[in-house]
Amino acid sequence: MTRTTRYLVGLLVLALLGAGGLYLYRNLTPYSETVEHGPSPAARANDYLAAETFLSDHGIKVATAGGLEVLDSLPAKGHTLVLLASRENVTPGQTDRLLDWASKGGHLIVTAERLWDEKQGKSGDLVLDRLGVQQFLSEDFDKRNDEAVEEQAEADSEASDAPDSAGKDEPSLLGDDPYPELTKLYLENESAPAYIGFDTDYHLFDSRNLAYAWANSQGSTHLLQLRQGDGLVTVLTDNWIWQNDKLDHYDNAWLLWYLTQDSDVTLVYRADNDNLAVLLWRNFPEALVALAVLILLVLWRAGLRHGPLQPAPSRARRQLEEHLRASADFLFRQRGHVALLQGLQRDILRRARQRQPGFEHLPVAEQWQVLGRLTRMPSSAISQAMRPYPGQRLSAADFTRQVAHLQSLRNAL
Secondary structure: OOHHHHHHHHHHHHHHHHHHHHHHHHHOOOOOOOOOOOOOHHHHHOOOHHHHHHHHHOOOOEEEEOOHHHHHOOOOOOEEEEEOOOOOOOOHHHHHHHHHHHHOOOEEEEEOOOOOEOOOOEOOOHHHHHHOEEEEEHHHHHHHHHHHHHHHHHHHHHHOOOHHHHHHHOOOHHHHOOOOOOEEEOOOOOOOOEEEOOOOOEEEEEOOOOEEEEEEOOOOEEEEEEEEOOEEEEEEOOOHHHOOOOOOOOOHHHHHHHHHOOOEEEEEOOOOOOOHHHHHHHHOHHHHHHHHHHHHHHHHHHOOOOOOOOOOOOHHHOOHHHHHHHHHHHHHHHHOHHHHHHHHHHHHHHHHHHHOOOHHHOOHHHHHHHHHHHHOOOHHHHHHHHOOOOOOOOOHHHHHHHHHHHHHHHHHO
C-alpha cells in the first residue's frame, strides 16, 4: 500500500468517525433514573428509625430502651418517655412507677390499647383506667351521643319560639370542615390548625374532665393531655403515625416534635416482662451451658453398666420342681392360701369317691367317718383337715401345718 493510499484510508476513517459522532450528538438524549432498592436493613428492623433520625436532626437528644427498667436511671424533669410497645403484660407495680415518674416532672406519652367495657367498668389498660380516660369505637360513641343530642334538640325546640330559623342562621360545622378525616390541633396565635393522620375509628373520652388540651377529627378525639402531679401525660389513639412510612404524612412529624420539644426523649420499644428463662440466658449464659453439660454427664454416668451383662438362663436348666414351685407361688399371690387348701381337699374327695362308690351322696359327718375308716386316721385329724377355712389370712406356720395334714390324708387313700 502506497503512502497516498494510506492517507486516503485514514481520511475515510476519520470522516466516518466524525459522521457517527455527529449523529450520536444529535440523537442521543441524556437522562437520569432512580432505582429504588426499598428500605435499608436498619429501617426494616426498626419501624421508628425515621422518628429517631427526625428528632436528632432537630437538635433533640434521643435514646432508646428495651424495657421499663430504664425508669431506674431516667430523671423525670426535662425528659419525655414515649411508650411505643404494647403494654399488655405491664404489671400494676410498673404502672405505678410510670405515673410516679410523670408526677415528678416527666412527660409520659402512651397509646390507648383497649376499648372501654361498660359491663366490667374498666378497659383493662391500667394506665388509662388510672387516668379516667376511656377509649371507644367512634361509631359506638356516636350512637350514644345521638340519643343525647335528640333529647337536647327536643328540649330546645319546645323552648324556642322560632326553631326553623335557628339552623339557618348558624353555618354547618360539618360542611365548613375541608378535611373531616384528619385530626386538627389548634394552637394559640396560629390561624390554621395542624393536621394529623390519626385513625378515625377510635375516640378518647375524658370521663373526669381533667384534660386541658386535646385534638379532634370531625367526630372523634384522638389526643388528650392531662396534668399528672408536676408532669404531663399525653394519651393517643394510635402511635403508628410516627412509623417510617407515615411520619412524612400531613403534620405527623411536626406533632412528634411539638410533644417532645425542649426535652430529652427516650423511646421504649418493649414494655413487657421477660420470663425467667430469658433473663437467665441473657445474664448467665455460661452458667446455663455449664449446667446443661453437667446434666448430660450425670445422665451418661447413670446409664453406664456396673459389670458385664448376665446371660439369659438356659431353658434346659429348668426342672419340673421349679415349674411347680413357680405355679404355686403364682396361685398363692393371685388367689391366696384358701384356694391352695381347697385344691387339696377336692383331690382327697376325688380319691375317696374312687374307693367308696356313692361317697359324694353321703352327709359330711358320714364322709368323714368313711375317710377315717379308709385312712385309719382318727376323726379329729379328719375334721381338722377337711373343715372349711376362714377368709382371713393364715400365718405361715398354720398354713404349713394344714398342708401337712391334708397331704398325710391324701397319701393314706
